[in-house]
Amino acid sequence: MIWGMVIDLKLCIGCQACSLACKTEYGIPRGMYWTKTLIDEVGVFPNVTRVYLPQLCNHCEEAPCEKTCPTGASYTDEATGVVLVDYTKCMGCRACYVACPYQNRHYVKRGALQGYYPGKGLTPFEAQSYPHFTEGTVTKCVGCIERVMGGLDPACVTNCPTYARKFGDLSDPNSEIRQLIRSRNAVQPMAEKGTEPKVYYIS
Amino acid sequence: MLHRDVKYIEADDPTFEVGYNPQTEWKWLITLAFFCGELGAGIFLVSLFIPAAAAKLAFCVGLLGWLIVAGPKNLFHFIYLGKPWRFWRGLSRPGTSWITRGFYATFALCGFGFLHVVMFYDVAFNGATPTPMGQAIMIVAGISAFVVMIYDGIVMTYSPSIPLWNNSLIPVLRTSYALMGGVTMTLLVSMLPALAGQFTGEQLHLWSQIERGLVVANMLMIVIYVMTLTYQVTAAKESAYLIIRDKYPAVFWFGVVAIGLIAIFLLPILVQTESLGLLLAVAVFELIGDFCILFLLLRAGVFSPLRTQPSIDEALFSRA
Numbered sequence: 001m002i003w004g005m006v007i008d009l010k011l012c013i014g015c016q017a018c019s020l021a022c023k024t025e026y027g028i029p030r031g032m033y034w035t036k037t038l039i040d041e042v043g044v045f046p047n048v049t050r051v052y053l054p055q056l057c058n059h060c061e062e063a064p065c066e067k068t069c070p071t072g073a074s075y076t077d078e079a080t081g082v083v084l085v086d087y088t089k090c091m092g093c094r095a096c097y098v099a100c101p102y103q104n105r106h107y108v109k110r111g112a113l114q115g116y117y118p119g120k121g122l123t124p125f126e127a128q129s130y131p132h133f134t135e136g137t138v139t140k141c142v143g144c145i146e147r148v149m150g151g152l153d154p155a156c157v158t159n160c161p162t163y164a165r166k167f168g169d170l171s172d173p174n175s176e177i178r179q180l181i182r183s184r185n186a187v188q189p190m191a192e193k194g195t196e197p198k199v200y201y202i203s
Numbered sequence: 204m205l206h207r208d209v210k211y212i213e214a215d216d217p218t219f220e221v222g223y224n225p226q227t228e229w230k231w232l233i234t235l236a237f238f239c240g241e242l243g244a245g246i247f248l249v250s251l252f253i254p255a256a257a258a259k260l261a262f263c264v265g266l267l268g269w270l271i272v273a274g275p276k277n278l279f280h281f282i283y284l285g286k287p288w289r290f291w292r293g294l295s296r297p298g299t300s301w302i303t304r305g306f307y308a309t310f311a312l313c314g315f316g317f318l319h320v321v322m323f324y325d326v327a328f329n330g331a332t333p334t335p336m337g338q339a340i341m342i343v344a345g346i347s348a349f350v351v352m353i354y355d356g357i358v359m360t361y362s363p364s365i366p367l368w369n370n371s372l373i374p375v376l377r378t379s380y381a382l383m384g385g386v387t388m389t390l391l392v393s394m395l396p397a398l399a400g401q402f403t404g405e406q407l408h409l410w411s412q413i414e415r416g417l418v419v420a421n422m423l424m425i426v427i428y429v430m431t432l433t434y435q436v437t438a439a440k441e442s443a444y445l446i447i448r449d450k451y452p453a454v455f456w457f458g459v460v461a462i463g464l465i466a467i468f469l470l471p472i473l474v475q476t477e478s479l480g481l482l483l484a485v486a487v488f489e490l491i492g493d494f495c496i497l498f499l500l501l502r503a504g505v506f507s508p509l510r511t512q513p514s515i516d517e518a519l520f521s522r523a
């Protein structure tokens with residue numbers, strides 16, 4: 001299967017349930033989010049509207065982060081098309097961070113794994129999740145690969161209260177997401193950059 | 204949409220607002236590493252073109268360039284890395300990564316450049332004639348120096364995320380600055396009392412003319428570069444705005460333009476006589492200008508915000 005996501009902008013209410021679900025699922029250290037919903041106000045009074053734009057790693061087919069990575073730490077999982085980082089190989093040069101047009105890479109600074117209560121040790125939750133991170137390396141959305149391989153949807157999809165996020169198999173022409181992409185004229189973020197994102201937006 | 208419809212947001216912690224976010228990871232250490240790499244490689248490359256009659260000067264200039272690359276450039280890169288002792292892993296992806304290619308070139312310059320300097324010592328100080336082996340090493344070291352000089356610019360150009368960088372003029376501009384640094388430092392070293400007489404008056408004049416030519420070329424390139432930014436996507440316009448008016452005008456107008464270009468062009472005309480003091484002032488000004496332009500390129504680079512992308516805006520607003 002090839003990992004794919006379609007986000008319905010009409011349904012997103014900007015509640016950030018996805019941001020928190022992801023943070024909780026992986027115990028992501030403070031100061032970073034693997035997914036977040038951007039909030040913006042557009043228009044001029046009195047014709048003002050609020051828009052919400054959920055954002056996460058697009059697991060790009062032509063991922064510039066992967067191409068520029070000098071160590072091979074950034075790679076695409078062949079079976080799912082998910083772009084991952086091998087923390088044991090990453091040397092923390094952050095070339096991938098500057099190459100990602102979507103700002104979806106995060107550097108785990110030295111001292112970033114001190115926890116939310118510095119000087120007071122880690123909470124049990126942090127103690128369980130922080131060993132999965134490595135200071136001095138770059139981290140990003142892992143596409144919930146282990147959930148997906150176990151037949152579940154990604155955490156941000158499962159926890160969206162409005163079903164704005166839909167997950168599926170891009171290689172299956174009859175999957176729900178492929179049908180949505182076809183029928184709702186889905187657009188890819190910054191398609192003009194040639195990155196071929198696997199996340200699509202519909203409205 | 205006007206480029207200023209979206210705010211400039213510089214924040215270390217994540218923000219949920221849509222805005223022009225500057226890149227915040229490649230800062231001082233990378234600026235210093237790029238600066239030393241380009242300058243050192245430029246000096247080394249220029250030393251290979253110094254006439255045989257001034258072999259002592261060529262040796263000293265080559266050694267200076269090699270030292271800058273082998274020392275500060277490598278050191279700044281090393282301490283910048285999050286996992287410095289994994290630096291050797293950076294050699295893994297020559298097929299796609301310009302950083303890997305730059306690593307190879309840097310190592311080659313450190314190795315072959317060292318051999319060249321050692322072998323050239325005999326030519327410069329003991330009157331030996333260059334051997335074919337020595338010349339082959341010199342060519343490999345020269346090619347490596349050229350790649351070291353240019354690869355940072357190519358890394359930036361290849362980055363699709365920051366429109367300020369995603370511009371094919373960057374490698375040309377950086378190469379031209381590196382060569383200007385090389386020529387300026389050659390002129391300065393030639394004025395040292397121990398190397399007096401290495402350059403004849405005519406040669407000194409010729410090299411000063413070359414330096415002036417490079418200053419003019421850099422001025423033109425900067426004008427063209429800034430103009431191209433104003434015709435590009437909104438994030439490029441925002442970068443140009445940050446550089447020229449909003450956040451860094453002092454660095455640009457004073458550091459890059461007044462000190463780094465106009466002063467080094469006018470000083471030799473006003474002072475007339477070539478002297479160590481004059482060339483020292485020109486060299487210092489040139490280094491300040493070079494550092495300032497690199498600083499601006501790295502600091503004023505903002506990502507394109509997702510919301511101003513035509514495809515996304517269309518999807519967002521079609522529901523209204």
Ligand code: SF4
Nearest residue numbers: 057058059060065100
């Ligand atoms: S969104 Fe960014 S981090 Fe994710 S694959 Fe694309 S370029 Fe890489």
Ligand code: SF4
Nearest residue numbers: 069090091093094096
């Ligand atoms: S920071 Fe790590 S993953 Fe990113 S480009 Fe450098 S080595 Fe690769």
Ligand code: SF4
Nearest residue numbers: 022035141144154156
């Ligand atoms: S797919 Fe998983 S890892 Fe990626 S943003 Fe969603 S919850 Fe986080």
